Amino acid sequence: MRQAVLTATVDLLTSQGLAATTVTAVSRAAGVHETSVYRRWKTRENLIFDALATRTEAALPTPDTGTVREDLCELFTALTRFFATPAGTALLLLGTVREQGALEEGRRAYWQARLERAEVLVRRGVDRGELAEGTDPHLLVEAITGPLLARVLLTGEPLDDTLAARLIDLALDGSRPPHRPGRPTP
Secondary structure, eight states: OHHHHHHHHHHHHHHHOTTTOOHHHHHHHHTSOHHHHHHHHSSHHHHHHHHHHHHHHHHSOOOOOSSHHHHHHHHHHHHHHHHTSHHHHHHHHHHTOOOSTHHHHHHHHHHHHHHHHHHHHHHHHHHTTSSOTTOOHHHHHHHHHHHHHIIIIIIOOOOOTTHHHHHHHHHHHTTSOOOOTTSOOO
16 A cells, blocks of 8 residues: 555656645555545655655665775766656655745755765765865765756756766865875875
8 A cells, every 4th residue: 555655646746746646646546545644644744755755765875885985986877777767757846845844844955865875975985085084075975966957947058967067076076085105196
């Protein structure tokens, strides 16, 4: 039942938008009773953000290749590919809708969880000495994410497969520890 409801929620969000994604509409599309949806998710907002989180978790890896650059490249390349799909674009747009109350709280929690996932990769890079002590994981992730979001939401420029790697190299260059003689450059 859970999978049917989440799939119906994403389908409605991507095809008809936020306003049309009601518990009643989701219940009908999933072939389940409305009270079952309320019993499990309590609110429409909880349902929407569970569907968003589930879809993005399935589309995005949590890599551990042994290098911060490769980890970030895998994650952000998958993200650019996801944003290039109709569902990815629609879910991204929905994730940026700012409203009052529970929907806004859910939006913030959704994005915080996505950013924290990438921040773990940066912390690993600091721990391995690939990045300078004091590197701000949140700021580094924002430095990579910001241009991606700008392309999707503002300029509509294409998201090619090299974009993530180029943004990561640009951001990492300022976070690498200074080169010391006798120490290999990461």
